[in-house]
Amino acid sequence: MKKKTGIRVVALGGGTGLSALLRGLKLHVVPRHDPYPTGQRPIVDLAAIVTVTDDGGSSGRLRRENRVLPPGDIRNCMVALSKDEALLGRLFQYRFSAGRGLAGHNFGNLFLAALTHITGDFAEAVRVSSRVLAIRGRIFPSTVSNVTLEAILGNGERVHGETRISASRSPIRKVALVPPNVRPLTEAIEALRLADLILIGPGSLYTSILPNLLIPDIARAIAHSRAPRVYIANLMTQPGETTNYSVAEHLRAIQTHVKPRIVDYVVANRQKVSPTVARRYRKQGASQVTIDPARLRKSGVRLLLGNLLQEHDKIRHDSARLARLLLDAFLPRSPKR
Numbered sequence: 001m002k003k004k005t006g007i008r009v010v011a012l013g014g015g016t017g018l019s020a021l022l023r024g025l026k027l028h029v030v031p032r033h034d035p036y037p038t039g040q041r042p043i044v045d046l047a048a049i050v051t052v053t054d055d056g057g058s059s060g061r062l063r064r065e066n067r068v069l070p071p072g073d074i075r076n077c078m079v080a081l082s083k084d085e086a087l088l089g090r091l092f093q094y095r096f097s098a099g100r101g102l103a104g105h106n107f108g109n110l111f112l113a114a115l116t117h118i119t120g121d122f123a124e125a126v127r128v129s130s131r132v133l134a135i136r137g138r139i140f141p142s143t144v145s146n147v148t149l150e151a152i153l154g155n156g157e158r159v160h161g162e163t164r165i166s167a168s169r170s171p172i173r174k175v176a177l178v179p180p181n182v183r184p185l186t187e188a189i190e191a192l193r194l195a196d197l198i199l200i201g202p203g204s205l206y207t208s209i210l211p212n213l214l215i216p217d218i219a220r221a222i223a224h225s226r227a228p229r230v231y232i233a234n235l236m237t238q239p240g241e242t243t244n245y246s247v248a249e250h251l252r253a254i255q256t257h258v259k260p261r262i263v264d265y266v267v268a269n270r271q272k273v274s275p276t277v278a279r280r281y282r283k284q285g286a287s288q289v290t291i292d293p294a295r296l297r298k299s300g301v302r303l304l305l306g307n308l309l310q311e312h313d314k315i316r317h318d319s320a321r322l323a324r325l326l327l328d329a330f331l332p333r334s335p336k337r
Contacts, residue, residue, distance in 0.1 A: 006030055006044035007196040007331065012142075012212045014051035014073040017203035019080040020316050021232065022048055024323030026081050026136040042331055046137035047191040048081070049184075049218065050074050051211040053149040053177075056163035058095075058105045062113045069122045069146065071112035073208070074139055078126075079108070081135035088133050123185055138191070142212045145182040149211055151175045162207045166240050175206050175257070177214045184218050192221035197330050200263065201232040202317060205250055206241050213258045222262045228330050231301075232322070233268040235308070235315050239285035248295035255299070266301050267325065269308040269317070277311050304329055 011021055030041045052069045054060065059070035079089040092108030108129075115125035122144050130139055151159045154171035165172065192198065200222075203209050213219050222229060231254065233247045242250065247268050255261060273281070273288045281287065296303050306325040310318040 006042045008045040008047075008191070008194050009043050009197045009199065010047045010049065010191050010195040011199040012049045012209070012218075013201050013203040014054075014208035014211070015203045016076065016316065017201060017208065017232075017234065018048060018050065018073070019076040020319050021199065021202065021322060022046070022077055022137065023080040023085075024319030024321075025326075027320070028323060028327060029136040031136075042327060045191070045194075046081075047188070047195075048077050048137060048139045049142050049188050049191070049212055050077055050139060051208050052141045052143060053147060053162050053207065053211045055148070055161045058109045060163065061105070062109055066113050066117070067146075068113045068116045069141060069144065071109045074126055074141060075106070075108035075112060077139050078129055078133050078135055081130075081137045081139070082133040083136065084134070092133070138187075140185050140188040140191070142188065142215055142218065143182045143184050145179070147182050147211075148178045149175060149207060150178050151206065166204070166207055166238075168240055171243070172206050172241060175210050175214070177211065180214075182215055184215050189217055189221050192218070192225060195225060195227045197326070198222055198225055198227050198229045199232060199326070200230065200254075202234050204238055204241055205234070205245070205253055210254065210257055213254065213262070219258050219262065223258075223260050228264055229262055230265045230267055230326070230330070231263045232317075233266055233291075234289055235269050235273075235317065236281060236286045237289055242289075243285065244287075246290045246292045246295070248292045248299065250289070251296065251299055251301065261300070263301055265304060265329075266296055267304045267306070267308075267322075267329075270305040271307040271309040273309065273315065274311060277315065281315070 029043045029046050050073050054070035059072035063070045079092050082089050095106040096102045112125050116122045119125050149162045151165040151172050152174045154173050159165050201209050237245050268291050308317050308322050310316045
């Protein structure tokens with residue numbers, strides 16, 4: 001009997017956007033004990049490459065006070081991929097509300113910080129934590145170097161740090177890493193080399209997506225890949241980062257920062273936000289990202305649309321529908337020959 005094969009998927013990003021994507025994809029990952037993937041579980045390897053430039057909140061405090069890489073985005077991804085998200089996920093997301101030096105921290109961040117000091121290696125701490133949570137996939141920090149994000153704004157001001165960049169109201173002209181030539185993990189580059197599908201986003205354009213792509217070896221690995229390279233567009237604009245940006249303008253920012261071109265397809269939501277929720281977001285300076293098919297075609301990418309909106313307290317991608325759209329669109333094209 002011929003052994004069946006499945007596809008290898010790599011997703012890059014950070015924040016809540018990447019977590020939402022992973023939460024849907026994990027339902028299609030083959031269990032580790034099953035070497036023969038079925039049509040229902042076509043993903044044999046799911047790898048997440050996560051940005052490490054966060055300098056705010058609990059992550060920022062741990063970074064400054066304990067000299068560890070910011071664990072927050074990685075913690076969110078681990079919870080999203082965990083087998084028992086209801087219990088262990090709640091534990092890792094638990095935030096202390098009192099206690100001198102403890103208030104504001106959450107358990108998962110402290111756990112990762114402690115493991116980093118015990119193992120002497122942040123990447124090893126992530127691997128150990130992933131085993132504890134029995135995650136369906138692999139998680140890699142984009143780099144283990146202590147890297148800072150820097151932005152040049154439209155008014156010419158130079159701003160350092162992800163938190164200050166997000167809070168600025170002048171348009172962002174360019175972002176860069178300091179230092180600029182940091183190296184990624186070898187395992188992350190190998191995952192990109194073997195990938196049958198590469199997913200970029202969703203997430204904050206300048207503070208979650210681009211920090212990964214600004215690492216030269218990561219950008220080079222994506223550029224050289226023969227896999228479909230897919231940018232998943234955000235649902236809403238982000239005040240201080242992408243005010244009034246359309247989908248095409250998100251893509252233009254990526255292509256301006258990263259050469260050669262690394263996006264073949266764009267996945268975007270076509271479902272309208274309800275008027276009540278739209279008004280609430282508008283008060284915060286955010287609006288639904290508009291789709292401009294003609295400009296996207298001129299950019300040389302193919303556009304895929306779906307009803308991907310999920311409205312609760314906050315607008316999020318519908319994890320299950322997004323995963324299904326991606327697999328329906330790209331599974332027949334993989335694995336590579």
